[in-house]
Amino acid sequence: MGYYDDFEETKPKRKTGGNMTSWIAVALVSAVIGSGTTLVIVPKLINANVIEVNGNSASNHNATTTGGTSVGSVSNMSVNVNTGITEAVNKVKPAIVGVSNLQKQKDFFGRTKATDSEVGTGSGVLFDKKGYIITNNHVVDGADEIEVAFADGKHIKAKVLGTDFYTDLAVLKVDENDVKDITPAVLGNSESLNPGEPAIAIGNPLGAKFAQTVTVGVISALNRELPVTDEQSGQEVFSMNVIQTDAAINPGNSGGALVNINGEVIGINSAKISSSGVEGIGFSIPISEAQPIIQQLIDNGKIDRPVMGITPVNLAEFPAKQRPDVPVETGVVLYEVSDYAKKAGLARGDVITKIDDVQVDDQIALRKALYKKKPGDKIKVEYYRGQDKKSLEMTLGKQGDVK
Incomplete structure (x- = not known):
């Protein structure tokens, strides 16, 4: 019957005489030994802070007392919740703001309404006493105005200093006097x-x-x-x-x-x-x-990304009949080449496979390799022109200047 045998209703017959006397004697000895052990061990556990005793336990007990003995006593226990997580949250939380994307809306007749409407909300992080706030590009994209809400309920207008589509980042600016009492996030x-x-x-x-x-x-x-x-x-x-x-x-x-x-x-x-x-x-x-x-x-207010002066197309996207005759399956084909790239030695139809030591299998890999650089940096380009593998060194130009 397992663990529930003790609760069966069938009771064994009692045994009388010497056996009962022996049982009582054993019980009394066990009680004495147990009480003595408790008296020795409990003070040591209290001194070692294993057992916590509330100094006001007498007033906190809810117990029934009979002849000086407390029966069923319950004491209150205090728990320290000031953990590492709450400490971390308390450091940063004041610097977290709400960001509202406000845009001009038109009525049924196509007239622009006098007030902007909230078309999206997000969050931001105040990270500088000067009033700089980080957020996402997609949070502020298309906004006519940006409003920032602080933890204390204050709402103020913010200026978009700059955005970047590729990394989905944006920086806002509010008046530093509006954040003088807020500790920026680290x-x-x-x-x-x-x-x-x-x-x-x-x-x-x-x-x-x-x-x-x-x-x-x-x-x-x-x-x-x-x-x-x-x-x-x-x-x-x-x-x-x-x-x-x-x-x-x-x-x-x-x-x-x-x-x-x-x-x-x-x-x-x-x-x-x-x-x-x-x-x-x-x-x-x-x-x-x-x-x-x-x-x-x-x-x-913007990111000056380096450019090579080329229009790339993934080699893998070319139909078999139009693919350049190269001994590789991946890379980027130069569909258009500017005068800047031509001066460096590149030509239409070349297939780039490496930038420095980074494998270039497609346009995304090419951009990731280039966007780790800055205008004016030199790069080594490995490419195929037909069956011939070639390489050259070129200086990256600045977006907007290369034609």
Whole structure:
């Protein structure tokens, strides 16, 4: 009958005489030994802080007393919740803001309304006493005005200093007097992260109603590739390197902070996979990769990316009859070549397969290799012209200057 044998209703017959006397004697001896052991061990456990005794336990007990003996006493227990996570959250939370995208709307007759309407919301991170705020490009895209909401309920207008489509980053600016009482978030180092360590997401999921929501998880993986798609063509044009986390990231969290246990911002939350049946897969832009972009947006209002002066097409996309006669299956075909690229030695129909030591299988790989450089840098280009493998060195130009 297993563990329930003690509760069976069939009772054994009692035995009388010497056996009962022996049983009582054994019970009394056991009780004495147990009480003595308790008297010796319990004080030691209390001194070692294994057992905590509340100094006001007498007033906190809820007990029935009979002849000086407390029966069924219950004492209150205090628990310290000031954990590493709450400390990290308290450091960063004041610097997390809501971001509203305001755009001009037209009425039924096509007339522009007097006031702007909110068409989208997101989050942002104040990271400098001068009033600089990081957010996502897609949060502010198309805005006529940007409004920022702080933890204390204050709403102020913000200026968009610059945006970058490829990295989905944007920098806003508010008057430094409006943030003089707020401690900016500290930007950490995302290059030292390890899968499994705590990750804390802070932002405004679903808008102001759930402002400054905190969700907790771990770093699920590093160096994930997230496609960047051109909305007009629907084609993938770039691939972002992102942090994967299972800390819940929902619409409105975009632009908010991913924080480590030290209360440092290690990523800017950007997206989540929302397919049916998929949970716990969110993505954040590594802060160490974001910082150079952020600084350029502050300094120049845009990103000056290097260019080669070419129009590339993926070799794999060419129909078999139109493919260049080259001994490789992947690479980028130079569909158009500017005078700048011609002077470097490139020609229409060449197939680039490497930039420096980086394999170039398609346009995305080419852009990723180039966007790690800056205008004026020299690169080594490996390419095929027909069956001949060639290489050359060229200086990267500045976007807008190369024709």
